[in-house]
Amino acid sequence: MPDEYLKYLQSLNDRQREAACCDVSTPSMIVAGPGSGKTSTMVGRVLFLLKEGISPSNILAMTFTTAAASEMRDRIGSVAGKAIAKEVTISTFHSFCLQLCRSHAEKLHCTSELLIYGNGQQRRAIIEAIRLLENEKSKPDHDACKLGEDFNGMKCLQYFKDESKKWQKFVTQAKASGKTPAECRTMGDEIGAAVIEKYNDILRSCNALDYHDLISYSVKLLNNFPEVFKECQDSWKAIIIDEFQDTSAMQYNLLRILASHNHITIVGDDDQSIFSFNGADISGFDSFREDFPNYKEIRLTRNYRSTGCIVEAASSLIKHNVKRCQLKNVLTENSYGSKIIVKECHNEEAQCSFVVDKILENSFNGSADKCSYGSTAILYRRQLSGKVFQTAFRERRIPFNIHGVAFYRKKVVRAIIAMLRTTLPGCDDGPYRQVFKAFLPLEREEKKRIINHIDKICTIRKSSFISAACDIFSAKISGTFKRSQLTQGRKVLSTLEMILKLVHREQSISAVITSVANLVPQKYLLEHRAVVDFDGGKLLNEDNDLRSVLRYLLDDVSDFLSTKFTVPEETKVDEDKKGCGNVIKAFMDYLSERERENLRTRRHENENSVTLTTIHQSKGLEWDIVFIVKANENEIPLLHDFNGVASEKGNSVEEERRLLYVAMTRARKRLFILYVTMDSCWQLLRPSRFLKEIPHHLLEVQAELCVKDQQTNHQNIQKETAQFTINLSREDQPSETDVVENDFLKVQFTEATKDSMQTVEACDGNSFLRRFSVDDR
Ligand code: ATP
Numbered sequence: 129m130p131d132e133y134l135k136y137l138q139s140l141n142d143r144q145r146e147a148a149c150c151d152v153s154t155p156s157m158i159v160a161g162p163g164s165g166k167t168s169t170m171v172g173r174v175l176f177l178l179k180e181g182i183s184p185s186n187i188l189a190m191t192f193t194t195a196a197a198s199e200m201r202d203r204i205g206s207v208a209g210k211a212i213a214k215e216v217t218i219s220t221f222h223s224f225c226l227q228l229c230r231s232h233a234e235k236l237h238c239t240s241e242l243l244i245y246g247n248g249q250q251r252r253a254i255i256e257a258i259r260l261l262e263n264e265k266s267k268p269d270h271d272a273c274k275l276g277e278d279f280n281g282m283k284c285l286q287y288f289k290d291e292s293k294k295w296q297k298f299v300t301q302a303k304a305s306g307k308t309p310a311e312c313r314t315m316g317d318e319i320g321a322a323v324i325e326k327y328n329d330i331l332r333s334c335n336a337l338d339y340h341d342l343i344s345y346s347v348k349l350l351n352n353f354p355e356v357f358k359e360c361q362d363s364w365k366a367i368i369i370d371e372f373q374d375t376s377a378m379q380y381n382l383l384r385i386l387a388s389h390n391h392i393t394i395v396g397d398d399d400q401s402i403f404s405f406n407g408a409d410i411s412g413f414d415s416f417r418e419d420f421p422n423y424k425e426i427r428l429t430r431n432y433r434s435t436g437c438i439v440e441a442a443s444s445l446i447k448h449n450v451k452r453c454q455l456k457n458v459l460t461e462n463s464y465g466s467k468i469i470v471k472e473c474h475n476e477e478a479q480c481s482f483v484v485d486k487i488l489e490n491s492f493n494g495s496a497d498k499c500s501y502g503s504t505a506i507l508y509r510r511q512l513s514g515k516v517f518q519t520a521f522r523e524r525r526i527p528f529n530i531h532g533v534a535f536y537r538k539k540v541v542r543a544i545i546a547m548l549r550t551t552l553p554g555c556d557d558g559p560y561r562q563v564f565k566a567f568l569p570l571e572r573e574e575k576k577r578i579i580n581h582i583d584k585i586c587t588i589r590k591s592s593f594i595s596a597a598c599d600i601f602s603a604k605i606s607g608t609f610k611r612s613q614l615t616q617g618r619k620v621l622s623t624l625e626m627i628l629k630l631v632h633r634e635q636s637i638s639a640v641i642t643s644v645a646n647l648v649p650q651k652y653l654l655e656h657r658a659v660v661d662f663d664g665g666k667l668l669n670e671d672n673d674l675r676s677v678l679r680y681l682l683d684d685v686s687d688f689l690s691t692k693f694t695v696p697e698e699t700k701v702d703e704d705k706k707g708c709g710n711v712i713k714a715f716m717d718y719l720s721e722r723e724r725e726n727l728r729t730r731r732h733e734n735e736n737s738v739t740l741t742t743i744h745q746s747k748g749l750e751w752d753i754v755f756i757v758k759a760n761e762n763e764i765p766l767l768h769d770f771n772g773v774a775s776e777k778g779n780s781v782e783e784e785r786r787l788l789y790v791a792m793t794r795a796r797k798r799l800f801i802l803y804v805t806m807d808s809c810w811q812l813l814r815p816s817r818f819l820k821e822i823p824h825h826l827l828e829v830q831a832e833l834c835v836k837d838q839q840t841n842h843q844n845i846q847k848e849t850a851q852f853t854i855n856l857s858r859e860d861q862p863s864e865t866d867v868v869e870n871d872f873l874k875v876q877f878t879e880a881t882k883d884s885m886q887t888v889e890a891c892d893g894n895s896f897l898r899r900f901s902v903d904d905r
């Protein structure tokens with residue numbers, strides 16, 4: 129066994145090995161640029177600790193996403209064996225804190241059944257908070273906003289939804305920075321304070337916490353309860369944190385308390401900090417230096433991932449950031465490779481065709497220097513930009529995986545999850561409401577009327593949705609419903625009972641999910657056939673929609689079961705005694721965590737499929753070929769302030785530059801950066817300002833020039849590389865000789881075209897129709 133460990137440690141370079149093997153009680157800090165083997169070193173560190181005799185169950189490794197945690201477990205498992213890897217606690221901050229809060233729920237005045245509210249549930253709680261506050265204020269315009277009042281209710285719901293976005297952001301930011309309602313009041317923000325308070329009340333009444341509560345409550349537990357502190361000290365003999373630059377002030381606080389015996393290793397790169405909207409705070413590096421004065425700092429400088437050209441281009445870009453904590457010199461011994469292709473496309477469809485053609489041209493198994501689909505990724509700033517690729521890939525039969533697809537937001541999947549949630553103790557109204565929506569075999573309007581009526585009864589009686597529904601359908605309350613509608617309602621109630629029985633009886637969560645999925649009414653499935661969207665383009669047709677949904681769900685279940693931290697020991701014991709309720713509960717937590725990351729990953733998913741992902745989710749990952757698409761202004765950088773108003777604050781521009789830096793450094797061999805010149809409404813778009821910060825000699829610019837002949841007024845589009853070739857019918861010589869250059873592109877004309885050239889108007893890289901003439905050089 130130790131041979132394998134040694135082999136791994138020997139494969140590291142000297143600095144990496146030094147970092148992996150430093151004494152356990154020395155706080156250490158590994159700071160290095162992308163692709164320099166930070167994560168590889170972190171894996172080495174775990175192996176070293178195991179080799180030194182530290183029990184795997186005493187090691188805590190924190191990563192930023194569940195995908196990164198799985199990846200790390202696989203890497204450790206391949207050297208130390210799966211059984212040992214499973215023993216190591218490899219966890220995100222949130223799952224770690226959830227375990228802690230669950231184990232000590234009574235100290236927090238919660239029950240151990242506490243629910244975790246992900247993004248969607250948090251939004252609903254915010255809507256509810258605003259609705260309650262509005263009702264309290266009894267504002268005349270919103271007087272009619274009581275539940276159940278169809279027309280006004282609808283109108284107001286939109287109003288609350290619009291407001292909720294703003295307030296969700298506000299509450300998140302306040303909580304991330306530890307701002308209390310009292311502090312808001314001191315600053316004169318009475319409404320802000322009231323929203324936070326109301327929102328907290330709603331969560332408390334549902335025995336629920338959000339992600340920020342999880343961290344702050346964990347800190348409270350460690351600070352206020354010495355026995356909890358001791359338990360943690362006894363449990364964790366070594367703590368390692370990857371992607372340290374993305375920890376928030378509150379998360380850092382938690383680490384500082386946990387690592388009071390100095391047994392901590394942090395790994396990070398301040399240039400890759402891209403989660404400030406979640407409270408990430410790179411001043412954590414400075415705090416670490418102050419709090420652990422005997423720390424050892426190790427820098428890794430060699431990039432093993434990318435070609436020389438990519439490393440040089442990325443480094444030149446990031447040098448434009450002024451606020452950098454650590455200046456890093458990143459070098460590589462890899463070959464220089466091809467230039468980065470910067471491609472101008474006249475619209476998103478053209479951009480998509482270019483990418484598809486390139487992928488088909490580059491891919492295929494068999495030839496040594498070609499890449500498989502699995503080693504290709506398309507990165508974008510916003511989910512929306514991925515859509516056009518999904519359609520094209522499906523048409524061209526290119527298999528793909530989508531990171532960040534809202535699989536769990538698909539109506540059918542939500543119905544299945546809601547059915548499972550109703551079996552958990554203390555389930556709130558949301559899942560019941562959703563099940564009724566899915567199961568009542570009625571037309572939309574009729575269904576809405578019934579649900580609104582149940583809501584109305586809830587409000588009047590101050591009861592839960594399900595008890596109101598029970599009373600209505602068992603005709604305890606005289607209602608306005610027809611007999612057939614009552615029968616349908618009763619059917620839904622008995623389905624709910626059936627699911628509950630199933631959960632109590634059945635031992636296997638997969639079997640429960642399979643049975644539950646088969647209960648989803650055919651009508652509902654047909655209404656929501658959009659499930660085809662999430663598939664990699666390989667299978668789906670009408671008949672196997674449900675089968676595919678199930679396949680994905682069961683894949684995720686088996687992923688979940690392979691992680692230790694989500695299924696604590698006591699859950700397993702309970703599971704034998706009374707069905708699989710506890711496992712379902714743990715699975716729901718796992719899904720909430722996934723929802724937070726907006727991520728759905730399957731094991732081995734990118735084996736032979738192109739990956740489509742946002743840049744944020746591409747963190748820590750790498751591919752041979754990377755396409756960064758829509759590198760436009762208002763995408764990268766996307767600058768807006770709290771109210772969605774554009775702002776150009778230095779901070780945001782620097783964070784946006786880091787985002788492009790992260791994207792570029794995902795590529796091993798080939799990098800393509802694309803931008804478009806026109807949106808779907810024919811509005812002209814500008815290329816990202818960051819493109820001109822990359823030295824020109826590292827780029828091969830390919831553009832499509834829209835040329836307009838002044839005489840004929842005829843427009844045509846020429847696709848040429850590097851130099852623009854413009855063919856016009858007129859023979860006149862150029863009348864002007866201005867150098868054609870814009871922010872980013874320099875347009876040169878070939879000798880051949882010069883002869884037949886004249887002044888033209890062209891749509892250039894800067895996207896403005898302007899006068900061009902010959903550059904004489
Ligand atoms: P990021 O900042 O993007 O998270 P990182 O610093 O964590 O990157 P890794 O993902 O650990 O870098 O490594 C990047 C690539 O370099 C991986 O393919 C890894 O296998 C390879 N690599 C790391 N160290 C070495 C080494 N000593 N010898 C050969 N290859 C290495």
Ligand code: MG
Pocket residue numbers: 166167168748
């Ligand atoms: Mg890494």
